[in-house]
Amino acid sequence: MSTILIIFCFLSAITLATAFMTIFSKNPIHSALYLVVCFFSIAGHYLLLNSQFLAVVHIIVYSGAIMILFLFTIMLMNLNKENEVHKPRITRLGAIVSFCLICLVLLAVFMNSKPIIGPYDFTGQDYQSIKVLGKVLLNEYMVPFEFASILLLVAMIGTVLLSKKEKTEK
Amino acid sequence: MNNILNEIGIENYIFLSVILFSIGVFGVLYRRNAIIVFMSIEIMLNAVNLLFVAFSTYHQDAQGQIFVFFSMAVAAAEVAVGLAILVSIFRNLGSIDINNLKNLKG
Numbered sequence: 001m002s003t004i005l006i007i008f009c010f011l012s013a014i015t016l017a018t019a020f021m022t023i024f025s026k027n028p029i030h031s032a033l034y035l036v037v038c039f040f041s042i043a044g045h046y047l048l049l050n051s052q053f054l055a056v057v058h059i060i061v062y063s064g065a066i067m068i069l070f071l072f073t074i075m076l077m078n079l080n081k082e083n084e085v086h087k088p089r090i091t092r093l094g095a096i097v098s099f100c101l102i103c104l105v106l107l108a109v110f111m112n113s114k115p116i117i118g119p120y121d122f123t124g125q126d127y128q129s130i131k132v133l134g135k136v137l138l139n140e141y142m143v144p145f146e147f148a149s150i151l152l153l154v155a156m157i158g159t160v161l162l163s164k165k166e167k168t169e170k
Numbered sequence: 171m172n173n174i175l176n177e178i179g180i181e182n183y184i185f186l187s188v189i190l191f192s193i194g195v196f197g198v199l200y201r202r203n204a205i206i207v208f209m210s211i212e213i214m215l216n217a218v219n220l221l222f223v224a225f226s227t228y229h230q231d232a233q234g235q236i237f238v239f240f241s242m243a244v245a246a247a248e249v250a251v252g253l254a255i256l257v258s259i260f261r262n263l264g265s266i267d268i269n270n271l272k273n274l275k276g
Contacts (some may be wrong), residue, residue: 095199155247
């Protein structure tokens with residue numbers, strides 16, 4: 001066991017455990033906090049894969065923006081009481097069975113299909129520093145980049161319109 | 171750090187994201203609280219993003235990371251709109267239990 005493999009196993013254990021705790025904890029605020037830990041460990045995976053830019057963006061966007069949005073929504077709805085009704089037992093059993101089946105099938109497929117994975121040879125070429133990423137993003141992917149800005153603008157306007165209080169007719 | 175995929179192996183990343191994706195599916199099926207369902211969808215998105223980054227490292231190509239970048243932008247927009255819809259549902263119905271959303275049932 002090399003050090004990198006130990007770090008990988010540790011991060012994976014944290015990721016999976018906190019993902020499970022997100023689903024199983026009764027209080028929605030606890031769910032959101034577990035999800036923050038899960039996102040941080042995924043950012044650790046990105047760092048392990050040596051893609052620093054995506055790790056930082058992931059922390060800023062997910063752990064910063066999205067989770068703050070979730071927490072504010074939960075507090076706005078005053079949901080931090082633990083009296084949620086559960087689904088009927090048969091539905092929960094079906095959910096567990098389908099989870100086990102989808103895990104089994106996908107893992108079996110990827111274990112037995114033996115995809116052609118050549119040995120990984122590092123060519124020493126720089127492909128994931130911010131400099132290279134910025135060049136690729138603003139040369140080849142210029143048009144999708146601009147469309148992403150339009151998408152964010154439309155989402156912002158839609159959010160404001162949706163969450164505005166409707167005026168009652170007099 | 172350069173031979174990281176020699177030490178870990180791309181299969182381990184495939185297995186990790188398969189299990190993470192299955193956990194997301196499980197959360198969508200298991201819970202009734204619409205916010206937790208949203209969080210499960212986020213977990214699924216992240217599983218796919220992780221696999222994109224792993225294969226981008228494997229092929230030593232920046233395009234996978236660009237795709238993850240765009241998928242993060244889409245996820246941020248989706249969460250904002252979805253939570254606004256949830257807030258207006260809560261304002262109209264008084265709860266966000268997805269079993270109460272039966273107005274279209276006929």
